[in-house]
Amino acid sequence: MTRPDHVLTVLRRNPDLARLAAGSFDFDLDRAEHVEEVRLASGAPLRVVAGDDTGGTYFICADGAVLYASSEGEAGLIGASMEEALEILFGLPGWHDYTDLDLAADDEALEAVFNRTEDEIRRSYGPELDADRSTLLSGLGLLRLPRRELLRRLQESLLRTEPESTVQVLSRHIEFSVTPSCDRARYLALMDNLGARLGVGRAAAPRDGPTAEVSRPSCRVLAGAVYAEGL
Structure with a gap:
């Protein structure tokens, strides 16, 4: 169980x-x-x-x-x-x-x-x-x-x-x-803070808001900001 x-x-x-x-x-x-x-x-x-x-x-x-x-x-x-x-x-x-x-x-x-x-x-x-x-x-x-x-x-x-x-x-x-x-500045700050906790870096972030689509399977999408190991 x-x-x-x-x-x-x-x-x-x-x-x-x-x-x-x-x-x-x-x-x-x-x-x-x-x-x-x-x-x-x-x-x-x-x-x-x-x-x-x-x-x-x-x-x-x-x-x-x-x-x-x-x-x-x-x-x-x-x-x-x-x-x-x-x-x-x-x-x-x-x-x-x-x-x-x-x-x-x-x-x-x-x-x-x-x-x-x-x-x-x-x-x-x-x-x-x-x-x-x-x-x-x-x-x-x-x-x-x-x-x-x-x-x-x-x-x-x-x-x-x-x-x-x-x-x-x-x-x-x-x-x-x-x-x-949140506004964009605070949104990116949240992403960077979470990325730091996970030991990853922000590879890209949406220009117009927190929604994004990616096709790279090696990337994790965290509410729109793309994080990838080693970037």
Whole structure:
């Protein structure tokens, strides 16, 4: 049994945990279907595991990474594993609104954004958000990490989304953007920072934005900027 299956099995076998995940964090095992039949452009296996109340869907890829696809045609990797994805979902409820946050912002500014979002969730549908989070993390054996660290992991996962992770609806290609919204200067800075972490250099970057197509199989596409070993 793989580790992703273990985490999901624990969640599926515990109705109370599943209810908390669906209620306060909008990760609903009962919504494990997409609005349309989909597949990866690469042809690799793609398994639906949960959905949210907007029609979005969570998938597990063949390598264990978790891909989120919205009902509006946006898609991107949100974690290298189901464990990491759930730590992000439970630690950063409302994560959809954080993809364009600047990691260079000071802690006070970031915490203000996080707190504002969580206060809205508590008022709207998750009054026991903090207790529910603690119960889920403990019950699933997940880590409670600083929110800045979770944000960094989320944004770096999105930036690792490659063309092979493109979601197709039957034979129709879905156009999507997975790059945190930002101006060109900040976008390139994000690319260079991630490239430095991966030990690679930026070979090329899109002139007009974060979307690019390449045919060189030796290159990795990180949200539009092309990185290649040794360049």
